[in-house]
Amino acid sequence: xxxxxxxxxxxxxxxxxxxxxxxxxxxxxxxxxxxxxxxxxxxxxxxxxxxxxxxxxxxxxxxxxxxxxxxxxxxxxxxxxxxxxxxxxxxxxxxxxxxxxxxxxxxxxxx
Numbered sequence: 710x711x712x713x714x715x716x717x718x719x720x721x722x723x724x725x726x727x728x729x730x731x732x733x734x735x736x737x738x739x740x741x742x743x744x745x746x747x748x749x750x751x752x753x754x755x756x757x758x759x760x761x762x763x764x765x766x767x768x769x770x771x772x773x774x775x776x777x778x779x780x781x782x783x784x785x786x787x788x789x790x791x792x793x794x795x796x797x798x799x800x801x802x803x804x805x806x807x808x809x810x811x812x813x814x815x816x817x818x819x820x
Contacts, residue, residue, distance in 0.1 A: 724813070727820030731805055735777045738790050739816065742775060745798045750776045750785055757791045761810050764791065773797055777805075790816070 728739060741748060748754060757772040764772060772793040779786035787809035792800035804813040 724815065725817050726805060726814040728816050728818045729820060731816070732777070732788075734779070735788065735790060735805055738775050738777050739803065739818070742790065742792055742800065742803070743798060748775060749778060752776065752785070754797065763806075763810060763813050764793070764804060767793055773800075 728736060731739070738748075746754075753775045754773050756770050757774040758769065759767070759772055772791050775790045775792070776785045777788035777790055779788050787807065789806050789810070790803055791806070791813070792803040794801035803816040803818075805816055806813045
């Protein structure tokens, strides 16, 4: 039986990034998450399944994903913010990926 919280299952827990160090587009999306929108893409806010198991294991519906626009891209691109918590407007934790879920960094909103 899998444990509910298994830190060794994620590389994100060991890597963090200051919110201020993220691209301006990511900082904007992060603030929109806490404001409840508006968002540019219809898929923003959908449940993120964590199929890659890069984030700490949580029940389905805990994580939601948001697109971070990439200048010059004509589609959604690879950058995302994934946040988790009971209230999507007040997430407990957020992660940034620049490579479409291959790796994540936990966002430190205090820096």
